[in-house]
Amino acid sequence: MKTITINGKTHEVDVPDDMPLLWVLRDVLGMTGTKYGCGIAQCGACTVLIDDMAVRSCQTTMDMIDAQQITTIEGVGETENGRKVQTAWLEKEVVQCGYCQSGQIMSATALLNTNAKPTDSDIDEAMAGNICRCGTYVRIRDAIHTAAA
Numbered sequence: 122m123k124t125i126t127i128n129g130k131t132h133e134v135d136v137p138d139d140m141p142l143l144w145v146l147r148d149v150l151g152m153t154g155t156k157y158g159c160g161i162a163q164c165g166a167c168t169v170l171i172d173d174m175a176v177r178s179c180q181t182t183m184d185m186i187d188a189q190q191i192t193t194i195e196g197v198g199e200t201e202n203g204r205k206v207q208t209a210w211l212e213k214e215v216v217q218c219g220y221c222q223s224g225q226i227m228s229a230t231a232l233l234n235t236n237a238k239p240t241d242s243d244i245d246e247a248m249a250g251n252i253c254r255c256g257t258y259v260r261i262r263d264a265i266h267t268a269a270a
Contacts, residue, residue: 128196
């Protein structure tokens with residue numbers, strides 16, 4: 122049995138140590154906002170925050186998690202930067218198909234957690250691991266600038 126804290130709530134889970142956090146979130150806890158994209162940490166769809174840093178939950182196994190605070194798309198709107206990012210996402214109409222957006226929002230929030238006024242270059246670097254098949258990168262960058270304003 123392992124105790125983990127997600128979105129400020131404590132959960133007891135009985136899962137193998139090598140189980141990826143993604144599957145604990147989706148299959149064990151029913152938190153389906155975090156998406157499965159590639160399974161090899163290359164697309165960013167599974168991004169969550171662990172202690173306010175963006176990580177790929179498909180490659181983060183339960184034995185790698187100790188007392189850290191995990192934030193998912195279901196809870197990021199309760200944080201100051203997460204709320205700003207989600208508001209800007211809607212204002213700038215970033216979403217097209219929407220599949221990658223939870224990971225995009227989580228990475229954008231992590232960026233603003235460490236850099237309150239990112240440049241285009243900062244944004245490009247922070248978001249490089251998040252793929253958007255619909256190509257909404259210009260709107261994503263615009264929304265991040267809006268959230269930072």
